[in-house]
Amino acid sequence: MSEEYALTVIAHGCELSAEDLTAVKTLLTDVLKVGKFTSQDLSTRAVDFYFQSAKPEELQSAVKNELLNNSNHYDLVFQKQSTRKSKKLFIFDMDSTLIYQEVIELIAAYANIEDKVAEITERAMNGELDFNASLAERVSLLKGIDATSIWEELKHKIEVTNGAKELCLALKKLNVVMGVCSGGFIPLAEHVKLHLGLDYAYANVLGTNEKLELDGTTTGPIVNGEMKAELLLKIAKNHGIDPQDAVAVGDGANDLKMMSVAGFGVAWNAKPKVQQLAPSCLNSDSLLDILYILGYTEAEIKELVN
Numbered sequence: 001m002s003e004e005y006a007l008t009v010i011a012h013g014c015e016l017s018a019e020d021l022t023a024v025k026t027l028l029t030d031v032l033k034v035g036k037f038t039s040q041d042l043s044t045r046a047v048d049f050y051f052q053s054a055k056p057e058e059l060q061s062a063v064k065n066e067l068l069n070n071s072n073h074y075d076l077v078f079q080k081q082s083t084r085k086s087k088k089l090f091i092f093d094m095d096s097t098l099i100y101q102e103v104i105e106l107i108a109a110y111a112n113i114e115d116k117v118a119e120i121t122e123r124a125m126n127g128e129l130d131f132n133a134s135l136a137e138r139v140s141l142l143k144g145i146d147a148t149s150i151w152e153e154l155k156h157k158i159e160v161t162n163g164a165k166e167l168c169l170a171l172k173k174l175n176v177v178m179g180v181c182s183g184g185f186i187p188l189a190e191h192v193k194l195h196l197g198l199d200y201a202y203a204n205v206l207g208t209n210e211k212l213e214l215d216g217t218t219t220g221p222i223v224n225g226e227m228k229a230e231l232l233l234k235i236a237k238n239h240g241i242d243p244q245d246a247v248a249v250g251d252g253a254n255d256l257k258m259m260s261v262a263g264f265g266v267a268w269n270a271k272p273k274v275q276q277l278a279p280s281c282l283n284s285d286s287l288l289d290i291l292y293i294l295g296y297t298e299a300e301i302k303e304l305v306n
């Protein structure tokens with residue numbers, strides 16, 4: 001049985017040109033072998049193409065191929081049309097997703113060990129290092145840092161990603177449950193939760209000694225890739241939401257598991273390995289562009305963020 005699918009083209013910041021659209025139409029007819037399609041402009045930066053297909057897996061991998069092998073200034077998102085607007089749960093990664101920075105690197109700046117920590121973070125996010133081991137390694141470097149003032153200071157240093165606030169406002173209006181599941185640290189995840197009006201925040205807890213200094217350990221369960229997936233399923237269950245109606249958004253290798261247990265996933269300006277394995281990629285300059293992936297037009301988005 002063939003079903004209706006959508007291929008969404010989203011330009012990275014500029015507008016889509018006539019040449020861009022011609023290239024996508026050629027992709028549809030010559031590579032994806034789609035006989036008949038219709039299209040709808042979502043905005044000057046995003047266009048939807050609709051068509052029937054009985055071989056979605058083949059099309060998905062052909063689209064991935066096109067994305068990864070050609071450095072276009074737009075993303076291509078292939079998905080089933082009928083489920084785009086039925087999302088009920090969004091789980092976000094925090095570092096380099098909802099905020100621009102990696103929190104552990106902000107903390108490390110206090111201890112003048114930025115280079116050491118950044119190098120370990122990079123290797124972990126590329127999937128070269130086991131997450132738990134790298135977390136322990138990085139956290140041990142933070143031993144001795146004063147824990148009483150650091151969080152208040154870091155809250156001022158955090159820069160929320162462009163479009164995150166508007167996206168969360170829109171999703172709230174659509175009655176979507178939202179959470180942040182972070183391999184970072186709870187005081188800042190809680191801060192981001194409050195700032196963006198999220199329903200849940202989960203992250204790691206840093207241990208302190210009797211002098212209220214960081215003791216170089218974490219306490220409680222580690223929020224790693226597996227835990228992020230478990231938390232997504234737990235939150236979905238709490239709300240009676242089918243995980244197929246959930247979306248996971250993140251940039252790191254430790255976000256792939258939650259993307260795979262959710263019905264859909266968005267790799268946000270992610271590392272190449274993550275882009276390769278994620279259900280969809282978005283490399284634009286605003287998280288609000290996720291609403292194009294869900295099929296909303298510019299006029300509808302304006303209405304939602306008002």
Ligand SMILES: [Mg+2]
Pocket residue numbers: 093094095096097250251252
């Ligand atoms: Mg991240």
